[in-house]
Amino acid sequence: MNELIRVAADVQGFCESRRWRFCFIGGLALQRWGEPRETVDVDLTLLTGFGDEDPFIHALLDRYEGRIDDAAGFARTNRVLLLRSGSGVGIDVALGGLPFEESVIARASRFAFPGPVPLLTCSAEDLIVLKAFAARGRDWVDIEGIIVRQAGTLDWGYIDEQLGPLAALKEEPDILTGLARRRAELDR
DSSP: OHHHHHHHHHHHHHHHHTTOOEEEEHHHHHHHHSOOOOOOEEEEEEEOOSSOOHHHHHHHHHHSEESSTTHHHHHHHHSEEEEEOTTSOEEEEEEEOSHHHHHHHHHOEEEOOSSSSOEEEOOHHHHHHHHHHHOOHHHHHHHHHHHHHTTTTOOHHHHHHHHHHHHHHHTOTHHHHHHHHHHHHHOO
């Protein structure tokens, strides 16, 4: 974990030196808000908007190695830039442009992990929304850990307000019922 935090601190310094708006999501944020589990990469959302991603992509590829051939083309198509640090740690940069992603970054706060600097992570509520939208098996387990660890403190109105339109966009209303069931079972 120490190398992961070191790489995250390096990425944060790189983004901050350019005055980019970003925050860490995924496994690092989960360490803060949920049931900690081993994570092998650094995930962040970087606010690039739509149509102006190339300067961000090129700057990051000048600093870090792409993990796949044509990482820039993949990022333009899939809105995720797959990088690797010099020490081999994966860095997944989600290219944000939606109002929700802007809100995630605006609501982010710093957390003092063991390491050189506090890292800017998304809120517990935003992490739930991101993981529910992804809706993979591991994401639901992570959500349950967040609900248990943050029981009684989560802003469910905000979560519902953000997740509803995203679930509709994905045309998966089961996301909402799955989250509501877990909330009823675990948020005590």
